[in-house]
Amino acid sequence: MGEQHLEAALPVGVDPRRHARALARVHEAAIAGETLPRAPRTVIGESWSRVQRLGIDPDRGPAVPILGAGELEQRRRESGLTPLLPLLRGGLLSLAEQAAHIMVVVDAAGHVLWRDGSNPVRHRADRLGFVEGVDWQEESVGTNAIGTALVARRPVQVYSAEHYVRAQHDWTCAAAPLHDPRDGRLLGVVDLSGPAATVHAATLALVAAVGRLAESQLRTSHLTDLEHLRGVAVPLLAKVSGRALVTDRHGWIAAATGFAPTGRLPLPGSVEPGPLWLPAHGQCLVEPLPGGWLVRLVAGECAGNAALPTRVALDLRVPGEPLLTVYGAAGEWTHRVSPRHAQLLTALAAHRTGCSASQLAAVLFGDATRTVTVRAEVSRLRRIVGGIVVGRPYRFADNLEVVVHGSAAAG
Numbered sequence: 438m439g440e441q442h443l444e445a446a447l448p449v450g451v452d453p454r455r456h457a458r459a460l461a462r463v464h465e466a467a468i469a470g471e472t473l474p475r476a477p478r479t480v481i482g483e484s485w486s487r488v489q490r491l492g493i494d495p496d497r498g499p500a501v502p503i504l505g506a507g508e509l510e511q512r513r514r515e516s517g518l519t520p521l522l523p524l525l526r527g528g529l530l531s532l533a534e535q536a537a538h539i540m541v542v543v544d545a546a547g548h549v550l551w552r553d554g555s556n557p558v559r560h561r562a563d564r565l566g567f568v569e570g571v572d573w574q575e576e577s578v579g580t581n582a583i584g585t586a587l588v589a590r591r592p593v594q595v596y597s598a599e600h601y602v603r604a605q606h607d608w609t610c611a612a613a614p615l616h617d618p619r620d621g622r623l624l625g626v627v628d629l630s631g632p633a634a635t636v637h638a639a640t641l642a643l644v645a646a647v648g649r650l651a652e653s654q655l656r657t658s659h660l661t662d663l664e665h666l667r668g669v670a671v672p673l674l675a676k677v678s679g680r681a682l683v684t685d686r687h688g689w690i691a692a693a694t695g696f697a698p699t700g701r702l703p704l705p706g707s708v709e710p711g712p713l714w715l716p717a718h719g720q721c722l723v724e725p726l727p728g729g730w731l732v733r734l735v736a737g738e739c740a741g742n743a744a745l746p747t748r749v750a751l752d753l754r755v756p757g758e759p760l761l762t763v764y765g766a767a768g769e770w771t772h773r774v775s776p777r778h779a780q781l782l783t784a785l786a787a788h789r790t791g792c793s794a795s796q797l798a799a800v801l802f803g804d805a806t807r808t809v810t811v812r813a814e815v816s817r818l819r820r821i822v823g824g825i826v827v828g829r830p831y832r833f834a835d836n837l838e839v840v841v842h843g844s845a846a847a848g
Contacts, residue, residue: 443592443642444478444480444641445638445640446611447594453596453634453636456596456597457597457606459474460599461597461598463477464598464599464606467485480585480593481595481599484580484588487575488579488601491576493576493601495603497604501566501573501578502572502577503570503572512548513550516544516545516624516625517617518542518625520658521654521655522542522551524650524651525540525627526553528643528646528650529627529629529643530553530554532629533554533555533629533631534555537555537631537632538629539553539554539555539558539559539629539630540552540628541567541583541628541630542626542627543583544625545587545622545624546572547572547583547584547587548572549570550569551569552569555631558630558632561632565604574587575588579600580595580600580602581600581605582594582611583610583628586613587614587623587626588756589756590756592611592644592645593611593641594610594611594641596633597609597636607632607633609631609633610628610629610631611628611629611630611640611641611644612626613641613645613647613648615627615648615651617655618652618655618659619655619659619685627647628644659685659689663685663689665728666691666728667683669691669727669728670726670729671692673726673731675694679734680694680696681694681734682694682698682702682731682734683729683731684702684704684729685728685730686728686730687704688702688704695734702718703716705769705770705771706772706773708723709723710724710725711723714765714768715770716763716765716822716824717819717820717822718734718823719734719823720734720735721733721735745765746763746834747837748840749761749764749833750840751774751783751839751841751842753841753842754843759773760772761773761774761779774818774821778814778821780800780801781815781818782818784797786839786841788832790830791831792830792832794811794812794815796830797815798811801814
């Protein structure tokens with residue numbers, strides 16, 4: 438999740454009831470299309486704009502789908518969140534019950550998987566339709582901490598009339614996204630929700646801290662699994678000739694022979710046993726192992742020719758999930774890149790003749806002196822994408838077709 442500025446919905450020292458009345462005036466003006474008495478917080482204003490474009494009725498909201506019992510259980514199993522429940526409950530449930538809140542855990546698609554905490558608040562949530570199995574995305578129920586955190590990919594607190602749908606104005610909620618440290622994938626969100634009168638400026642910081650602890654637990658578990666895989670990989674690679682490595686299912690390298698690899702092999706989203714083309718290494722052969730893959734790097738002229746890419750597509754249409762696809766004679770490779778690398782690739786796509794380090798620094802950071810940071814980022818990117826990005830000046834390789842869908846956000 439990383440360290441970041443947390444903007445609480447209730448400023449310290451401000452009277453909650455007076456603040457709620459001020460927010461209601463802003464909300465009413467926004468709904469009526471009138472001049473706002475003051476601007477809402479940026480994260481709220483952006484969310485209101487999204488849900489207005491969706492045509493959500495602020496009085497009723499749309500009909501919200503609810504999962505059946507069987508599908509709810511399946512989503513729980515597949516979410517990757519079950520191992521985190523003891524930590525999340527241990528960190529938040531006691532407070533939730535004492536402060537008249539409920540703790541809610543949702544998956545990456547916004548479905549409420551678990552709901553614990555104060556019984557009176559749970560009954561109140563039932564009347565709102567805030568139940569297990571419900572879809573609580575912005576596009577389903579308007580601006581709210583859960584749905585908005587899923588879009589913003591950062592901790593969000595929403596108080597009273599900052600909710601777009603009026604039926605939620607009696608609520609306050611604070612939510613933090615949960616990511617899988619192995620690949621950066623969004624797993625879901627943890628949230629504390631309760632009556633608006635129970636709002637507290639410190640709630641968001643607490644939820645964010647518990648979210649970071651949960652991600653840390655996943656990271657520790659991943660390192661343990663990688664160490665177990667290393668115990669299998671070392672004796673196996675001792676019998677392999679040529680360049681090869683063993684990775685887990687997410688591409689993290691347990692051991693290698695014949696060369697010194699980086700910490701992670703950028704595998705495509707879907708891997709099958711057999712031939713595999715990687716932009717940074719060319720043609721490979723993949724064999725399954727318990728918990729991972731044996732990847733043999735194929736040498737020779739044939740492998741080199743197959744590695745030549747012909748087309749690059751950068752897809753930025755899903756917020757926080759930039760995807761890069763490289764096409765070549767041997768097939769295609771799709772990998773999720775970081776927001777910063779997405780920005781860098783977008784800049785290079787806009788300047789096909791190339792950019793100096795200082796020019797890229799000005800684009801990425803608004804500061805042309807940050808050339809050391811730019812060179813480090815380009816170096817990391819080239820370890821992933823290989824020769825599609827070249828230097829002196831930095832640019833996409835010649836004769837590549839480059840396509841960008843959407844626009845890059847700041848990373």
